[in-house]
Amino acid sequence: MALTYNCQPCFSLEHCDMPLFENATAIITGKAFRPNDTLDYQCLDGYETRDGNTTGSLLCGEEGWSRLPSCFKSAEKCGPPPAVANADITSFPLAAYPPGSRVEYECQAYYELQGPKYATCSDAKWSETPKCLDPCVICEEILNKNNIQLKGKENKTYYAKTGEIIEFMCQSGHSAVTSGQSLQAVCREGTVKLPRCE
16 A cells, blocks of 8 residues: 655745834734734834834834834933034934934044044933044244244144144254254144244
8 A cells, every 4th residue: 555645835934923012012913924014013102213203113024023113211312412513423413312322423634532432322411522632733834933844744734633743853054942952842732832943
C-alpha cells in the first residue's frame, strides 16, 4: 500500500503585533496588521506628538513598525534651543523639542568652541550651551606700527583661534626691543600681546 502525503504550502504570515503604547491609545484595536497597514493612535490628555499633534500613525513594514508611538507631556517640551553668539545649530530649528532631544552647536569660522558641543532638552529646559571664543585679528596696520611681520605668512589680515601661538619676525632693518623678548604671542579670546621691533 502506497502512502500519499498531502503537502500544503507553508506560509509564514508576516504581521505586526500591537505595539506598546506609552501616553497614548490605539484608535483601532483587535486586528492583525500586515505590511503596509497603518495604525492610528491618540495621545492622552495633556500629551502630544513630536510635531505638536494629538494624533499620529505608524506603518507596519517587513521588519515591524516604522517607529514606536511617542507622545510627550506638553509641559516637558523645550522651545527653540538658546542662541549662542557666533554659533549655529547644525540641524533645522523646530518650534518645540520633546524631552531627550539634542542639538549640536558649531562655531562660525575662526571662532573656538568652549564647553559642550551638544545641548539636551530635559524638563522643559536646555542643558548648558557652549561659548564661541573670539579669534584674534591681526591686520597689516598693527604689524607696521610694531615693525613686525608674520613669520612664514603673507602680511595681510590674519585670524588666529584662541590658544594658537603666532610667530613674528622683525621687519627688515628693525630688531627686537630687547634681545630676550620672544617674537611669539598667544591668542587669548580675541586679545593678543604683540611683540615690538625698533
